[in-house]
Amino acid sequence: MSSTVAGAPPARRRGTLKVRNAIIGYSFIAPNFIGFALLTLVPVILLFYYGFTDWNVFTGATFTGLDNFQRLLRDASFWKALTNTLYYSALHIPLTLVTALSLALLLNTGLRGRSFFRTVAFFPYITSIVAIAVVWNMLFSETGPINRFLAIFGLTDLPGWTASAQLAMPAVILVGVWREMGYYMLLILAGLQTIPSQLYEAAAIDGANAWKRFWNVTIPGLRPTLFFVTVMLTIGSLKVFDLILVMTDGGPGQATLVLSQFIYQKGFIENQFGYASSSAIVLFLICIAITVFQFIWNQRKDS
Amino acid sequence: MNRRIAATAALASMALFLTACSGGTSSSEGGETASGGDGEAMGGTITMSAWNVASTPEFQSLVDGFNATNPDYTVEIVEYDTNEYDTQMVADLAAGTAPDVVTQKNQAYFSTYADGGQLMDVSDVAAELTPSQALDSFTVDGTTLAVPYRQDAWVLFYNKDLFAAAGVEEPDGTWTWDDYEQAAADLTAGLEDQGGAFGTYQHGWNAAVQGFANAQVDGADPLSGDFEFYKPYYERALRMQEAGSQETFGNISTNQLHYTSEFGTQKAASTIMGSWYVASLIAQQASGDADEFEWGIAPAPQLDESTVYPDGTPRTFGNPTGLAINPAIDEAKVDTAKAFLAWAASAEGAKAVASIGITPAVVTDEVVETFFAAEGAPQDELSKWTFSNEAITPEHPTSSLTPAMWTVLGDMHSAIMAETESIDDAIAAAEERAANEVLSN
Numbered sequence: 001m002s003s004t005v006a007g008a009p010p011a012r013r014r015g016t017l018k019v020r021n022a023i024i025g026y027s028f029i030a031p032n033f034i035g036f037a038l039l040t041l042v043p044v045i046l047l048f049y050y051g052f053t054d055w056n057v058f059t060g061a062t063f064t065g066l067d068n069f070q071r072l073l074r075d076a077s078f079w080k081a082l083t084n085t086l087y088y089s090a091l092h093i094p095l096t097l098v099t100a101l102s103l104a105l106l107l108n109t110g111l112r113g114r115s116f117f118r119t120v121a122f123f124p125y126i127t128s129i130v131a132i133a134v135v136w137n138m139l140f141s142e143t144g145p146i147n148r149f150l151a152i153f154g155l156t157d158l159p160g161w162t163a164s165a166q167l168a169m170p171a172v173i174l175v176g177v178w179r180e181m182g183y184y185m186l187l188i189l190a191g192l193q194t195i196p197s198q199l200y201e202a203a204a205i206d207g208a209n210a211w212k213r214f215w216n217v218t219i220p221g222l223r224p225t226l227f228f229v230t231v232m233l234t235i236g237s238l239k240v241f242d243l244i245l246v247m248t249d250g251g252p253g254q255a256t257l258v259l260s261q262f263i264y265q266k267g268f269i270e271n272q273f274g275y276a277s278s279s280a281i282v283l284f285l286i287c288i289a290i291t292v293f294q295f296i297w298n299q300r301k302d303s
Numbered sequence: 304m305n306r307r308i309a310a311t312a313a314l315a316s317m318a319l320f321l322t323a324c325s326g327g328t329s330s331s332e333g334g335e336t337a338s339g340g341d342g343e344a345m346g347g348t349i350t351m352s353a354w355n356v357a358s359t360p361e362f363q364s365l366v367d368g369f370n371a372t373n374p375d376y377t378v379e380i381v382e383y384d385t386n387e388y389d390t391q392m393v394a395d396l397a398a399g400t401a402p403d404v405v406t407q408k409n410q411a412y413f414s415t416y417a418d419g420g421q422l423m424d425v426s427d428v429a430a431e432l433t434p435s436q437a438l439d440s441f442t443v444d445g446t447t448l449a450v451p452y453r454q455d456a457w458v459l460f461y462n463k464d465l466f467a468a469a470g471v472e473e474p475d476g477t478w479t480w481d482d483y484e485q486a487a488a489d490l491t492a493g494l495e496d497q498g499g500a501f502g503t504y505q506h507g508w509n510a511a512v513q514g515f516a517n518a519q520v521d522g523a524d525p526l527s528g529d530f531e532f533y534k535p536y537y538e539r540a541l542r543m544q545e546a547g548s549q550e551t552f553g554n555i556s557t558n559q560l561h562y563t564s565e566f567g568t569q570k571a572a573s574t575i576m577g578s579w580y581v582a583s584l585i586a587q588q589a590s591g592d593a594d595e596f597e598w599g600i601a602p603a604p605q606l607d608e609s610t611v612y613p614d615g616t617p618r619t620f621g622n623p624t625g626l627a628i629n630p631a632i633d634e635a636k637v638d639t640a641k642a643f644l645a646w647a648a649s650a651e652g653a654k655a656v657a658s659i660g661i662t663p664a665v666v667t668d669e670v671v672e673t674f675f676a677a678e679g680a681p682q683d684e685l686s687k688w689t690f691s692n693e694a695i696t697p698e699h700p701t702s703s704l705t706p707a708m709w710t711v712l713g714d715m716h717s718a719i720m721a722e723t724e725s726i727d728d729a730i731a732a733a734e735e736r737a738a739n740e741v742l743s744n
Contacts, residue, residue, distance in 0.1 A: 057397045058419030075740055134559055141557035163553035165723035251556075253718030253729070268390050270706040271415045 068278035191225025437623035469493025476612025504571035509716035552720035567593030582660030
């Protein structure tokens with residue numbers, strides 16, 4: 001082996017090297033992939049089968065064709081959940097995007113104590129969701145600080161927000177925005193730092209004011225980041241679950257019932273896993289459809 | 304060289320992952336061996352499921368009492384998460400790793416297990432027991448699938464000190480809902496200049512309103528899809544929160560109020576609650592989590608005077624807690640498991656749980672004595688009378704429709720109590736949902 005000339009190894013050795021590199025590569029991916037496959041991929045694939053059955057965990061799943069989906073079409077609670085999910089997403093996505101972007105822009109300047117404020121903005125994201133629910137529920141209560149503050153502006157007689165059919169969803173959206181803005185702010189901050197400062201200098205020399213620099217340098221430079229953030233936010237909003245479960249549990253009535261919770265109710269509470277799977281398939285298809293649309297739109301913008 | 308390091312690192316990471324995985328499986332297998340693998344020689348050792356063992360001493364009482372009856376018997380407790388009990392149990396039964404004795408924690412789930420064929424026929428054990436409504440609620444088509452060892456019932460708890468302070472007469476067992484409503488208003492008014500307290504506290508659960516309608520209105524059937532009979536009960540609940548004689552539903556849910564702190568720290572002079580609160584109130588007064596005050600229990604208010612003290616049998620509701628046998632149990636252990644069920648549901652088992660303030664399924668004079676002998680328990684006659692003179696309707700009917708119907712009824716409850724919909728609209732909406740989403744499937 002020592003006689004082998006460097007740079008021109010025999011064909012056999014090149015082959016084993018390739019295999020070895022591949023093995024090393026795969027073994028690095030393996031731990032994560034095995035976990036993902038066992039806990040996510042396989043269940044998701046099975047879901048597509050169970051969605052067409054009347055499975056209840058214990059007994060065998062009998063194939064029932066499209067029955068579950070026909071039942072979904074007739075199920076007013078499903079439609080209510082779908083409408084509520086779209087309501088949540090329609091407000092949560094733009095609000096989070098705007099607040100996260102504004103925070104990122106603000107904390108990307110030479111502001112004094114900015115690392116402190118970055119931490120503060122990120123804090124809600126790592127706080128226990130149950131603690132968040134308890135504290136915000138109190139803030140939103142009938143005699144809580146938020147209603148007292150609003151009373152200063154003449155808005156009296158407001159009910160407890162999360163106990164009101166009209167205000168429960170806005171309350172949950174507000175808390176959702178507050179909770180997630182820090183995370184997306186971090187992503188956007190990272191994106192902001194990839195924009196070369198020369199571009200800003202050149203724009204300033206050309207006489208562009210701050211607003212023009214924002215529209216013509218920052219936003220185009222952030223395009224890939226904003227795209228990623230929007231896609232993640234959309235998927236996250238469509239499958240919102242924990243926040244609603246602990247804050248309002250879908251109530252009062254069905255005012256904040258969302259799709260993930262509908263799926264949870266049908267599956268884990270009412271033990272109709274087949275039916276729950278079919279609604280999960282619908283949620284999955286909605287997420288895929290919107291994401292594909294976003295990709296196509298992004299590609300068109302790119303070209 | 305670098306490549307070798309990389310390869311080693313990669314292998315090491317894989318090895319770590321794999322050991323982590325196998326660590327997980329081996330521990331669960333270990334659990335199974337302890338429960339089922341010991342063979343014929345250990346036919347006397349069985350496992351039972353339980354939750355929150357540290358603060359739910361009834362399991363240990365049952366196990367200790369039963370183990371003492373025969374040196375060959377050993378029951379081991381397998382602990383489950385309190386809030387996710389049924390989810391975890393469903394998963395374990397489906398996976399074949401559940402314990403030998405499956406405790407029925409929530410009666411609403413009983414049909415799920417029964418319909419899924421997850422409970423062994425224990426009719427022979429039941430045949431030896433005193434017939435009861437609790438036993439009936441564990442019986443499907445003449446086959447008993449679980450036996451009750453505990454039976455909770457909703458009663459009226461009242462604070463004797465606050466009643467005296469407000470100058471309101473204590474409940475004498477003859478209260479109808481009108482008397483209760485009047486007393487709550489009088490209490491609130493009477494306590495206004497003494498620090499202030501609500502006359503009563505009615506918790507946010509739908510059972511706190513619906514459970515009584517189910518138990519007291521003749522012909523009431525929550526599974527019928529006809530919910531008109533709830534209306535008077537909701538009208539009263541709304542009137543009382545409007546009048547300020549009890550906390551509003553909105554405040555209860557947004558401030559996440561709890562009956563233990565409302566009644567225990569004298570923010571309310573009375574509360575309608577399940578009998579499990581007896582044990583926790585005694586414990587909390589002993590630990591200082593609740594204030595020191597004298598209290599008693601009285602029958603829950605009644606629809607009319609035909610069912611009141613002293614000649615009537617007050618109607619209330621409550622959940623039985625039962626023990627069932629996993630059909631996957633080792634055949635050699637079936638006799639031990641059945642012996643355990645028979646003992647737990649007998650008067651002996653009842654005394655074991657009554658001694659720690661738990662209301663057993665069997666009520667005899669001796670059991671009543673044991674129950675009220677606990678330190679801190681009320682001593683008045685009405686409390687004892689209440690304990691042994693009640694007709695208890697199971698909170699959840701035994702039916703596979705129950706869980707889905709309870710979702711609908713729960714939504715109706717929060718819509719009415721939060722006053723986001725009128726009672727009539729909410730009932731109509733719930734009836735429509737019941738017809739389309741529950742009864743049609």
